Amino acid sequence: MLDLCKAFACIIVAQCHMPSIFPDPVWEMYYVQWFVRFCVPLFFLSSGYFFYRAKDKTKSLKRIAWLFALSNLLYLPLILSGATGLSEMFSKLRWDLVFGYEHLWYLSATVEGLILWYLLEKIPVLNRIFRKVRVPLCLCLLLIGALLDEYYLVSSNTLIFSAGKFLSNYGGPRNVVFLGFPLLIFGGLMAEYEQSLRKIPAWLLVAVWMVFRGLNFLECRWLFEHLGLGISNDVTFFGWIPALALFELSFRIKVPLPDSIAKLLRRMAEYVYVLHPLVTMFIRAHLDLPTGALWAATVLGCAGLYILLEKNFVLKR
Numbered sequence: 352m353l354d355l356c357k358a359f360a361c362i363i364v365a366q367c368h369m370p371s372i373f374p375d376p377v378w379e380m381y382y383v384q385w386f387v388r389f390c391v392p393l394f395f396l397s398s399g400y401f402f403y404r405a406k407d408k409t410k411s412l413k414r415i416a417w418l419f420a421l422s423n424l425l426y427l428p429l430i431l432s433g434a435t436g437l438s439e440m441f442s443k444l445r446w447d448l449v450f451g452y453e454h455l456w457y458l459s460a461t462v463e464g465l466i467l468w469y470l471l472e473k474i475p476v477l478n479r480i481f482r483k484v485r486v487p488l489c490l491c492l493l494l495i496g497a498l499l500d501e502y503y504l505v506s507s508n509t510l511i512f513s514a515g516k517f518l519s520n521y522g523g524p525r526n527v528v529f530l531g532f533p534l535l536i537f538g539g540l541m542a543e544y545e546q547s548l549r550k551i552p553a554w555l556l557v558a559v560w561m562v563f564r565g566l567n568f569l570e571c572r573w574l575f576e577h578l579g580l581g582i583s584n585d586v587t588f589f590g591w592i593p594a595l596a597l598f599e600l601s602f603r604i605k606v607p608l609p610d611s612i613a614k615l616l617r618r619m620a621e622y623v624y625v626l627h628p629l630v631t632m633f634i635r636a637h638l639d640l641p642t643g644a645l646w647a648a649t650v651l652g653c654a655g656l657y658i659l660l661e662k663n664f665v666l667k668r
Contacts, residue, residue: 364624380575400541403539458625500585501587
């Protein structure tokens with residue numbers, strides 16, 4: 352069920368990068384900035400979960416690094432567009448390799464977070480220290496990230512405002528430090544304590560999901576009232592918590608999928624996430640489709656490209 356959830360979340364994210372399906376911009380804002388915001392945290396949790404369970408972590412890390420490298424290669428013309436000289440080209444490329452180009456920030460944060468996790472495990476002294484402080488440390492990082500993402504704009508504290516303003520020059524907290532790494536670790540913790548977590552009643556998980564979805568809605572409303580339609584709720588105090596409950600709930604619903612199909616869905620979701628803006632641009636350049644049809648054509652086009660890439664490049668590699 353987890354693989355189905357991830358695939359569904361990826362399809363929703365693809366739609367968010369298309370023309371609006373709502374005539375009212377306020378409805379569009381709530382849809383994108385509230386309803387959809389569980390998706391990316393779910394991706395991070397899933398990556399952390401499977402990385403912890405991987406028998407060969409080096410191979411797992413190479414696979415996601417390969418996807419990140421392929422993604423940057425595909426988007427290279429867009430990354431370098433507008434650059435007037437060689438130094439500017441290198442500057443843009445360096446920036447996007449570290450922080451990720453547009454939606455590829457998720458892959459950048461995932462790769463960097465997994466590398467950091469991998470290195471911590473390889474150094475016994477650091478690993479022992481990290482295991483003792485990982486939960487409070489990751490919580491602190493998520494909370495600091497939320498504070499410095501948009502809340503700093505309404506803060507009267509000079510230090511918080513200055514820190515948030517400084518971080519906004521580097522893409523804000525939507526990066527490996529304040530979102531990627533802590534959620535990857537929480538995904539690993541859910542794999543490590545999977546048997547204990549399964550004892551939590553399903554009704555309690557549903558209650559947690561509903562309560563924090565409600566709190567996230569109020570959070571979104573409050574930020575909208577103070578900052579207007581330009582808000583971007585990538586990192587908020589409550590936005591990532593429903594993903595934890597949904598992630599755990601996914602293990603309670605059994606879907607009879609063979610492992611090969613589950614793995615196919617998992618990888619296809621990653622490629623849909625990477626490819627959908629390019630496929631959407633190509634379709635819109637050649638066909639005038641309504642948003643619903645464009646959405647369906649994009650997802651199907653990405654799935655077809657994934658099969659082509661997997662057959663001709665990934666498997667051969």
